[in-house]
Amino acid sequence: MRLAFILSEIGSGLRRNLSMVVSVVLVTFVSLSFIGGAALLQMQINQMKDYWYDKVQVSIFLCADNSSSQTCAAGAVTDEQRADIESKMESPAVAQYVESYQHETQDEALTHFQDQFENSPIVDTVTADQLPESFRVRLVDPEKYEVINELFSSMTGVDVVVDQRELLEQIFSIMNVASLVSLGIAGVMIVCAVLLVATTIRLSAFSRRRETGIMRLVGASKLVIQLPFVLEGVIAAVIGAMLASGALWAVARFFIEGQLAQQYPGTAFIASSQVWVIAPVLVILGALLAGISSMLTLRRYLKV
Amino acid sequence: MIRFENVTKVYDQKSRPALDGIDLEIDRGDFTFLVGPSGSGKSTFLRLVLREERSSSGDVYVAGKNVARVPSWRVPRLRRGIGVVFQDFRLLPNKDVFGNVAFAMQVIGKSRYLIRETVPEVIKLVGLEGKEHRMPHELSGGEQQRVAIARAIVNKPGILLADEPTGNLDPATSVGIMNILDKVNQNGTTVVMATHDDDIVNSMRRRVIELADGRVVRDEKSGEYTAMIPVVNADGTRELKPAGEVRVASAAGSQAIAPFDSEEDEL
Numbered sequence: 319m320r321l322a323f324i325l326s327e328i329g330s331g332l333r334r335n336l337s338m339v340v341s342v343v344l345v346t347f348v349s350l351s352f353i354g355g356a357a358l359l360q361m362q363i364n365q366m367k368d369y370w371y372d373k374v375q376v377s378i379f380l381c382a383d384n385s386s387s388q389t390c391a392a393g394a395v396t397d398e399q400r401a402d403i404e405s406k407m408e409s410p411a412v413a414q415y416v417e418s419y420q421h422e423t424q425d426e427a428l429t430h431f432q433d434q435f436e437n438s439p440i441v442d443t444v445t446a447d448q449l450p451e452s453f454r455v456r457l458v459d460p461e462k463y464e465v466i467n468e469l470f471s472s473m474t475g476v477d478v479v480v481d482q483r484e485l486l487e488q489i490f491s492i493m494n495v496a497s498l499v500s501l502g503i504a505g506v507m508i509v510c511a512v513l514l515v516a517t518t519i520r521l522s523a524f525s526r527r528r529e530t531g532i533m534r535l536v537g538a539s540k541l542v543i544q545l546p547f548v549l550e551g552v553i554a555a556v557i558g559a560m561l562a563s564g565a566l567w568a569v570a571r572f573f574i575e576g577q578l579a580q581q582y583p584g585t586a587f588i589a590s591s592q593v594w595v596i597a598p599v600l601v602i603l604g605a606l607l608a609g610i611s612s613m614l615t616l617r618r619y620l621k622v
Numbered sequence: 623m624i625r626f627e628n629v630t631k632v633y634d635q636k637s638r639p640a641l642d643g644i645d646l647e648i649d650r651g652d653f654t655f656l657v658g659p660s661g662s663g664k665s666t667f668l669r670l671v672l673r674e675e676r677s678s679s680g681d682v683y684v685a686g687k688n689v690a691r692v693p694s695w696r697v698p699r700l701r702r703g704i705g706v707v708f709q710d711f712r713l714l715p716n717k718d719v720f721g722n723v724a725f726a727m728q729v730i731g732k733s734r735y736l737i738r739e740t741v742p743e744v745i746k747l748v749g750l751e752g753k754e755h756r757m758p759h760e761l762s763g764g765e766q767q768r769v770a771i772a773r774a775i776v777n778k779p780g781i782l783l784a785d786e787p788t789g790n791l792d793p794a795t796s797v798g799i800m801n802i803l804d805k806v807n808q809n810g811t812t813v814v815m816a817t818h819d820d821d822i823v824n825s826m827r828r829r830v831i832e833l834a835d836g837r838v839v840r841d842e843k844s845g846e847y848t849a850m851i852p853v854v855n856a857d858g859t860r861e862l863k864p865a866g867e868v869r870v871a872s873a874a875g876s877q878a879i880a881p882f883d884s885e886e887d888e889l
Contacts, residue, residue: 537702
């Protein structure tokens, strides 16, 4: 009985305050979308980091038939050149910087590539001879990349020395900035959402002061009086959070999976299913924000 | 049932107290009028009983409990034992008669079955049978006040507080309301009624407590509206007629604006 009563109170409150409720829904929707967006970006960064970091820090790409750098003028790397590079790697001058190194043949590069992009259609079109042979070097101190670069980049048979960490870090830092900006916007929007929930609840409490006054007089408990208001805010925020989750899923599904992943098959993108990790967090966050702000508002504006 | 022990209530340190050292006791089953001009402390008295306010000093006992000692989460339980009726009815405009009365039971979690059982009885008690599905705006003032009384007593409180219940009603309708309050009282409910309506007080011959400037200036077992003008004849009998002109003149002065004052709105 009491539950049915509270539910009907919530229903009438939501109807009576429809425009405010809609604005709460929209503001939480936008703010939580930004939070979710930031989270997705972080997931994307982690996805790339997981794969790349700790695997390779410096790649020494060897000349292939179609390499164009000066050191490759003689065409593809020969066995002799390869042995030279390897012996230099073993030499005490270099070995002190190198923790481990690994030679990757073109076939291995292909397997590697196929692992990395198993979801991408490009896998089927790439063949081993399109991928360069390389030495993958893990440094004792990643900062000493310059030493390796100087020593190897001028050797014949070496196409280019790449510190992949540096490349990745640039991308990551851009993405980090983007996610920080997104969080900043989300922060402002959340302040808006909290204040709007407070105003909505205040308005709702004001428009129902007759009911609450009578409820107080006939001895309704604090819970029965306040719960409909709190739940009103929470329901609006949860709807907003669900919309935000839906929007993020749509972006991941149709933009990232549907477009970016097609256009840039060389990059590992997050899958739309990963949005379902974020969605519950957004819903809980929205509910908490609305609940706390409406409870604080009620404490001031609804005498019990 | 209600006991005030040296109760003082100060709202604003600079002005005089709203209630100043009140000592009185209202027994179970009493029907008591609380009279006095606006600002004499009638509403404060009722608010203290309801624990809307706490006394600045002194103790208020309601149904044997010191209300100051009731923890705030128990206050709703305390209020379930008290029904309240106001001058302005305070019905919910979007609920019909049945809904308004049932509301008082719904919010304290009474079962649907009990509500269906009790509400029609109470509606019948206040003489509104057949009008259960009227909306408040389809009722006359007297009928609206009957609904308000029904709502106040539907949870069978031990105490009924009425704050100027006839203030917005004409004399004939007021008599009807008083008959209902009397019936409620005869069913065992203690009734405390604050009023400016001298005719009603005089005709009822019940206990009268008169307040002035926050003090009890008179407490009579079966008194009349005002004791300011002597209405007792030389032989000791009470006679209304000779004092009538004098009394009406003085009462009108305090009544002219009283029914429309809104000091009780917060209650």
